[in-house]
Amino acid sequence: MDKSGFKRIGFIGLGVMGSRMCERLLLLENNLFVYDISKEAMDYFYKKGAEVADSPKDISQKCDIILTSLPNHQIVENVVLGTNGMIETISEDKIYIDLSSSTPEMTKKIGKALKEKGVKMIDAPVSRGAGAAREGTLSIMVGGEESTLEECRFILDQLGTDILQTGKLSSGHMLKALNNLMSASNLITAIEGLSMAKKAGVDPEVFTQAINASSGKSHMTTVRFEKYYLPRHFNSNFSLELMNKDLSIALEVARKKAVPMMFSSLTQEIYSIAISQGKGHEDNTRIMEVVEELTELQKNSKETAL
Amino acid sequence: MKMKIGIIGYGELGSRLGKRLMQNGYTIYAFDVCESKMQKMPHDKVNPLSTPANVAEKCEVIITCVNDDLAVEQCILGEDGVIHGVKKDTTVIEMTTSTPEMTKNMGRELHKKGVNIIDAPVSRGIPAAEQGTLSILVGGEKETLKNSRSILETLGTDIIHCGELGTGHAVKAINMMMMSCNLLTATETLSLGLKEGLELEKMLDVINVSSGESYMTSHHFPKYVLTETYQSKFSFGLMNKDLKIAIKMAEELEVVSLMGKRSSHLYDLLSSRLPAEEDNMHTVKEIQAWMGGV
Numbered sequence: 392m393d394k395s396g397f398k399r400i401g402f403i404g405l406g407v408m409g410s411r412m413c414e415r416l417l418l419l420e421n422n423l424f425v426y427d428i429s430k431e432a433m434d435y436f437y438k439k440g441a442e443v444a445d446s447p448k449d450i451s452q453k454c455d456i457i458l459t460s461l462p463n464h465q466i467v468e469n470v471v472l473g474t475n476g477m478i479e480t481i482s483e484d485k486i487y488i489d490l491s492s493s494t495p496e497m498t499k500k501i502g503k504a505l506k507e508k509g510v511k512m513i514d515a516p517v518s519r520g521a522g523a524a525r526e527g528t529l530s531i532m533v534g535g536e537e538s539t540l541e542e543c544r545f546i547l548d549q550l551g552t553d554i555l556q557t558g559k560l561s562s563g564h565m566l567k568a569l570n571n572l573m574s575a576s577n578l579i580t581a582i583e584g585l586s587m588a589k590k591a592g593v594d595p596e597v598f599t600q601a602i603n604a605s606s607g608k609s610h611m612t613t614v615r616f617e618k619y620y621l622p623r624h625f626n627s628n629f630s631l632e633l634m635n636k637d638l639s640i641a642l643e644v645a646r647k648k649a650v651p652m653m654f655s656s657l658t659q660e661i662y663s664i665a666i667s668q669g670k671g672h673e674d675n676t677r678i679m680e681v682v683e684e685l686t687e688l689q690k691n692s693k694e695t696a697l
Numbered sequence: 698m699k700m701k702i703g704i705i706g707y708g709e710l711g712s713r714l715g716k717r718l719m720q721n722g723y724t725i726y727a728f729d730v731c732e733s734k735m736q737k738m739p740h741d742k743v744n745p746l747s748t749p750a751n752v753a754e755k756c757e758v759i760i761t762c763v764n765d766d767l768a769v770e771q772c773i774l775g776e777d778g779v780i781h782g783v784k785k786d787t788t789v790i791e792m793t794t795s796t797p798e799m800t801k802n803m804g805r806e807l808h809k810k811g812v813n814i815i816d817a818p819v820s821r822g823i824p825a826a827e828q829g830t831l832s833i834l835v836g837g838e839k840e841t842l843k844n845s846r847s848i849l850e851t852l853g854t855d856i857i858h859c860g861e862l863g864t865g866h867a868v869k870a871i872n873m874m875m876m877s878c879n880l881l882t883a884t885e886t887l888s889l890g891l892k893e894g895l896e897l898e899k900m901l902d903v904i905n906v907s908s909g910e911s912y913m914t915s916h917h918f919p920k921y922v923l924t925e926t927y928q929s930k931f932s933f934g935l936m937n938k939d940l941k942i943a944i945k946m947a948e949e950l951e952v953v954s955l956m957g958k959r960s961s962h963l964y965d966l967l968s969s970r971l972p973a974e975e976d977n978m979h980t981v982k983e984i985q986a987w988m989g990g991v
Contacts, residue, residue: 495893518907518908530906530907532903553906555902555903555906555907556899557895557899557900557903558894558895558896558899559894561893562893562894562895565890565893565895566890566895566900566903566904569886569887569889569890569900569904569909570903570904570907570908570909571908571909572882572886572909573882573883573886573904573908573909573911573914574907574908574909576878576879576882576886576956577878577879577882577909577911579955579956580874580875580878580879580882580956580957581875583874583952583954583955583956583957584871584872584874584875586952587867587871587943587946587947587950587952587954588867588868588871590950590951590952591797591860591863591864591867591868591871591946591950592860592861592863592864592867593859593860593864593867593868594860597857597858597859597860598859598868598871600857601834601857601859601868601872602868602871602872602875604832604855604857605820605832605872605876606820606872606873606876606912606916607871607872607873607874607875607876607879607912608875608911608912609875609879609910609911609912609913610907610908610909610910610911611908611911615908641886641889644889644893645889648892648893649989650888650889650892650988650989651987651988652885652889653885653959653963653987654878654881654882654885654956654959654960654963655881655882655885655886657955657956657959658882658956661955682955685953685955686952686953686954686955687951687952687953
């Protein structure tokens, strides 16, 4: 803690999401320490008043609460358990929050290693994208002890508006992957339904209205259709690749447990087609075009598309 | 005096529609291929007639709600079918869960006789039919819908005009396909979560304020799975039948179905384990059994 009794906050990973979340943390009275492999990214925050660290272990030595926002679970592992990693200096009663989209398995592994040192951990993957990160309106699924969540709620409240408790450690990462698997499956289903409706001569708006009054409705038809898919605005600021990563996380858990996913595995096969066509960096909403192309609708539907 | 309405197909749905319309002052004539249902009619103060053609001779409006698309063809074009007794300017309201293709064929034949037809398949089940709160998806001419609106409003609260003839059946089939897909998605995904040690109620709380939400997670799972009742009053057999209609329709429309076909395939696999009359929510239990229990 600093001299005025404020907990020191450390932040590792100043990428697209991390940098926006860090901007929000600058608004707190707590001292903020940052670390990233890019010196440029650190300089930016240095100029804004943050302290700069030279390694993850430097951060964990100086700070009471450490957050990471990293691209994948291997990098999370390196930063926490690797050479010059947090594990080398982190001490009892400190708190570690992983905001990355990591895997439940990695989170359990790291949680176990940290617990031996008396360190408390929560997994807190975020959704809604960069815009929400900047505004502080993220949705955050939190796994871990409730008392740990309460200790760092002031930080999470700065980052998001919906702090959703999911259960024990790693359940945040699990449920985020499951939620995205559900949304992707419901999306492909809804697009397939829309394709059929168009071919049957039903106006897309009327179709949407009818489905939304019926049992086939989902968040995809009640919210996303109007926003992205009816006007064909492919700008959700979330890439196909990132969605595919979440699908992999969920299905990998199933594979390791030898649990069949006979329906939703098809969702990832369709995403694999998109990625093998080199569309990984494109917006996730463009899965609509992939589905339309597969179902051979696109070439016939140009005149009816809104 | 109010209109004479004929009902062809006096089963679960048809008999409820008949009662509801009679309570609202219409005179009801009816026909059913099943003798026991014919005998039931006088108890309901419904007038039995011996053929669909007889019904057509007597009534200004004919509601068909039979088993499937082939039964529709039989009762309209078959021996003693509607077509042999129907008068010009009669309206046929086709409420069977049939296919757009069959509906259009019927439309062509009936139009030759100066008869109007709309397709108007219903959803929400038997209690909604009794209370007159059905959801009705309508395809056909606006003028015909306008003339039938007072009848439809006796039966349902949500009447949505989907487009030309056959589109009511199209949207109904697509909705059922989407419902089955969303149910399978929710079942597999939530069950994987259970296997990973997450709690169902907590998962639903989070999913239902997130992008994975569907009517299955916000309505069916809390109502039928959390309570462990598995009674949605909609059978596995009917769901499977509706899925087959959607798949047949996709083929007729030359759309290659991805999720719908996968869902239909899974329903085929499940049909060796689930009797047709079992509630559709038992699908959840069977899938969980595949997954090694939860």
